Amino acid sequence: MSDAVHGPDQVTGATPDNVIRNADRAARSDDGPVLAADGRPLKQSLNRALRTQKLRALALIAPLLLFIIVTFIAPIADMLFRSVENEIVSETLPRTIVALEGWDGGGAPDEEVYRALAADLVVASELKNHTRVGSRLNYETTGISSLFRQTGRDVDEIGEIHADQFIELDPAWEEPATWVALMGDEGWIERQADWKDRKDAAEAEQEAAETRVERRALDFTEPEPRFRLSETAQQALPRTARIYAQFAQVIQAEESDSPTEEEPWNIVYQALYEDLSAGQGQGYEGRLSELVSEARDAVTGFEDQDIKTYFIEEIDEDWADPKIWGTIDAFSDRYTAGYFLSAIDMQLTPQGIEPQPEGQQIYGLLFQRTMFMSLTIMFSCILLGYPVAFLLSNLPLRTSNLLMILVLLPFWTSLLVRTSAWKVLLQEQGVINDILVWIGLVGDGNRLQLINNQTGTIIAMTHILLPFMILPLYSVMKTIPPQYVRAARSLGATPWTAFWRVYFPQSVPGIGAGCILVFILSIGYYITPELVGGTTGTFISNRIAYHISSSLNWGLAAALGSILLALVLVLYYLYDRIVGIDNVSLG
Amino acid sequence: MSLPSYASPGERLWYYGFRVICGLIFFFLIAPILIIIPLSFNAENFFTFTPGMLALEAEAYSLKHYRDFLTNDSWQQALWNSVKIAPLATLLSVAFGTLAAVGLSQPHVPFRRAIMAMLISPMIVPLIISAAGMYFFYSRIGLQGSYIGVVLAHAALGVPFVIITVTATLVGFDRSLTRASANLGAGPMRTFFKVQMPLILPGVVSGGLFAFITSFDEVVIVLFVGSAAQKTLPWQMFIGLREQISPTILAVATILVTISILLLTTVEMLRRRSEKMRGMSPG
Numbered sequence A: 001m002s003d004a005v006h007g008p009d010q011v012t013g014a015t016p017d018n019v020i021r022n023a024d025r026a027a028r029s030d031d032g033p034v035l036a037a038d039g040r041p042l043k044q045s046l047n048r049a050l051r052t053q054k055l056r057a058l059a060l061i062a063p064l065l066l067f068i069i070v071t072f073i074a075p076i077a078d079m080l081f082r083s084v085e086n087e088i089v090s091e092t093l094p095r096t097i098v099a100l101e102g103w104d105g106g107g108a109p110d111e112e113v114y115r116a117l118a119a120d121l122v123v124a125s126e127l128k129n130h131t132r133v134g135s136r137l138n139y140e141t142t143g144i145s146s147l148f149r150q151t152g153r154d155v156d157e158i159g160e161i162h163a164d165q166f167i168e169l170d171p172a173w174e175e176p177a178t179w180v181a182l183m184g185d186e187g188w189i190e191r192q193a194d195w196k197d198r199k200d201a202a203e204a205e206q207e208a209a210e211t212r213v214e215r216r217a218l219d220f221t222e223p224e225p226r227f228r229l230s231e232t233a234q235q236a237l238p239r240t241a242r243i244y245a246q247f248a249q250v251i252q253a254e255e256s257d258s259p260t261e262e263e264p265w266n267i268v269y270q271a272l273y274e275d276l277s278a279g280q281g282q283g284y285e286g287r288l289s290e291l292v293s294e295a296r297d298a299v300t301g302f303e304d305q306d307i308k309t310y311f312i313e314e315i316d317e318d319w320a321d322p323k324i325w326g327t328i329d330a331f332s333d334r335y336t337a338g339y340f341l342s343a344i345d346m347q348l349t350p351q352g353i354e355p356q357p358e359g360q361q362i363y364g365l366l367f368q369r370t371m372f373m374s375l376t377i378m379f380s381c382i383l384l385g386y387p388v389a390f391l392l393s394n395l396p397l398r399t400s401n402l403l404m405i406l407v408l409l410p411f412w413t414s415l416l417v418r419t420s421a422w423k424v425l426l427q428e429q430g431v432i433n434d435i436l437v438w439i440g441l442v443g444d445g446n447r448l449q450l451i452n453n454q455t456g457t458i459i460a461m462t463h464i465l466l467p468f469m470i471l472p473l474y475s476v477m478k479t480i481p482p483q484y485v486r487a488a489r490s491l492g493a494t495p496w497t498a499f500w501r502v503y504f505p506q507s508v509p510g511i512g513a514g515c516i517l518v519f520i521l522s523i524g525y526y527i528t529p530e531l532v533g534g535t536t537g538t539f540i541s542n543r544i545a546y547h548i549s550s551s552l553n554w555g556l557a558a559a560l561g562s563i564l565l566a567l568v569l570v571l572y573y574l575y576d577r578i579v580g581i582d583n584v585s586l587g
Numbered sequence B: 001m002s003l004p005s006y007a008s009p010g011e012r013l014w015y016y017g018f019r020v021i022c023g024l025i026f027f028f029l030i031a032p033i034l035i036i037i038p039l040s041f042n043a044e045n046f047f048t049f050t051p052g053m054l055a056l057e058a059e060a061y062s063l064k065h066y067r068d069f070l071t072n073d074s075w076q077q078a079l080w081n082s083v084k085i086a087p088l089a090t091l092l093s094v095a096f097g098t099l100a101a102v103g104l105s106q107p108h109v110p111f112r113r114a115i116m117a118m119l120i121s122p123m124i125v126p127l128i129i130s131a132a133g134m135y136f137f138y139s140r141i142g143l144q145g146s147y148i149g150v151v152l153a154h155a156a157l158g159v160p161f162v163i164i165t166v167t168a169t170l171v172g173f174d175r176s177l178t179r180a181s182a183n184l185g186a187g188p189m190r191t192f193f194k195v196q197m198p199l200i201l202p203g204v205v206s207g208g209l210f211a212f213i214t215s216f217d218e219v220v221i222v223l224f225v226g227s228a229a230q231k232t233l234p235w236q237m238f239i240g241l242r243e244q245i246s247p248t249i250l251a252v253a254t255i256l257v258t259i260s261i262l263l264l265t266t267v268e269m270l271r272r273r274s275e276k277m278r279g280m281s282p283g
Helices: A016-029 A042-082 A087-092 A094-100 A111-126 A130-138 A144-157 A160-169 A176-183 A186-209 A231-236 A238-253 A266-277 A286-299 A307-315 A322-330 A338-343 A363-394 A397-412 A415-426 A431-439 A454-477 A483-490 A495-523 A527-532 A540-549 A554-578 B009-039 B064-071 B073-104 B112-124 B127-140 B147-171 B175-183 B188-217 B220-225 B233-242 B248-277
Strands: A346-349 A352-355
Touching (some): A111 A130, A111 A144, A144 A322, A238 A266, A266 A286, A363 A397, A363 A454, A363 A540, A397 B009, A415 A527, A415 B009, A527 A540, A554 B112, B147 B188
16 A cells, blocks of 8 residues: 555646645745746746747738738838939939039029039930920920930030040040950950950850750850949040940940940030139040040140030020029929929929919819719718718618618628629710600700719719718717617606707717718729719819829829828818727628 | 607608608619619610610510520630639638638737738738739739739738738637647647637638638739739629620629628628627527
């Protein structure tokens, strides 16, 4: 029997009994914290369990959260960013913007600015960017787009006169090799030569392969090493070096050609002329030094070109207009409030922020109209939804469930089906007008114009959004105890007083929820107003869509969208305070 | 609210008057949807009842608009695109959404409100704003005008519906069932698929149906994110309504109404089943 004394009390280790006993003992002795089964303090152990639980919950949520951030939150953030972003002007016209800093805003700017503009526009027109910056600035001042397009065609003639004179002086100036030697970094020149050798070798090999039966495509796909400016050129001929580097970059990237084989743009010669007239060009050695100093001596006798005059007289007289320059200057920052200002009918001018001219103030009106129509739709929804919800919540469950189908069927039916139904019904030759004529309410000659105006939008959208009013109202009214009204009646209230003083105040939360829901949904509506609203019944969202797909003014579309988004979020915050996110019910 | 026998004539008048008003409102709600059904069988290319239709002559009705829908290439292409996009988008939102809903209904979730707000946001932000943002962003990353882009966008729109319906089902979920299952030796996966999933399945399916109908009906996003190759049924209807309005739209609309009636019935049956399973309503 002595073997059997190992009862449960003798088992050591982490059995539930022992844990409790240990905890008791620890608590009694008061020395040290309560321990868990594995000997750690209980508090720590619990914390760890809680942390594991939190991590597990987060791990389950993380995939979706990531998905929504990439597919939804990032696009919204991108839109917000686009509403202030304005890099195109400062990226395309960097020299002009620096040169314009000294401009006082009155009259045409100095020759210096025109020279900078010429250089910027030659690069831009080679990159085909000038039309983009033109249309960007055209949003602010009409006419700039065609001005830039026109200028882009003519601007490459600037500097032709300089190029001719340099080449006449020494034919070496025509040779791409001269320019490469003058501008290129020594390391780059070596690497380029090496690349060229290898390419030639590969081509020769392919040439040889052609005689065989199997011909292969040229498998030498390595691109030419990227052009690098030499230190000497940057110091000796700064203007020339800067524009030549851009030339080399364009030639390599856009045209897949080599600067060793292309004669530079005319504007490069013009820059060289300016550098040399300013007495620069020191620091070269050997043959290059001779070439440069010979040219430096000669430029004093060169015929120069007045670029300001050329711009104004040869290209377009608008280049003398301070308004054009003011616009370029005002939108030279990388970020701009310009789109938001346009969205509230203001504009950014060199003199500061001013309201748009009278005839162009359309957005304030559009916001007002959106508000007015959304409110009208909201009130029609209360007017039609309240009696129905009241009836539904006071009928026996069986009947009300049956009638509820009449509310839910439109809710579930495709939006386009409902919109097409209204389009068909409201037409001049449509069912409603036919009935009215048949009854004799209106003559056949003057059928009602019910569609393509505000009436059409309001009727169709009230129908579409009515279920969103009825459902929250119904769920609130369902909770109102009928005893209160009965008590009011038995205390002598008339049916109207009982309803107005007792029932109605209790249904107000439902009205609030329904109103905000309908209002939020209606101010962002696009499809229905687009189809039945014509020109007078459209919303702000239609204007956003127009700017994205037709006028391509994405920045303004983004600014209008951001304002609308802010409005919706405020309303949604209110909805959350009144109803709560978690109480959104789906029928 | 039945009428008591002692009601005064005024009360009687109001009682019936109120019902007539409500009847008219119900008529307003349902008539536009029902009226397109007979109109879609019109033998003429009109959008109104011809005298022949009103006289119930057999030859005034025809199936020609349905025939057009079934034989016209652009309608068939649109139908095919819708059928390709909606199920995949639904699958994505249901898979991610259910997982996240299970996570969100755990007792301790840090930043629950903020996470919930982010996950619900696709439902709150007006579609035109989502469409604008997605158009800008997706063209930056090369997804604009691609099938994948439209599917991802639609899946994002469907997520809130799945989250809402599944978390609602999980509110009544008895946690001791999963504990019991774990206690009996089942791993987390087995517990989820054998114990939790069958109980929340009605919520998952109705969330999936909402996500499906959202994608199937959606037109604003697809107009911007998609290109002509992703033209869906609603897109084709939208163009049809805006440019050359053809009665084939009414045939398509009738088919869609039939589908929505079927869906409505399914969701209602699922809701009842779910309540019965969780013992929230007797039978």
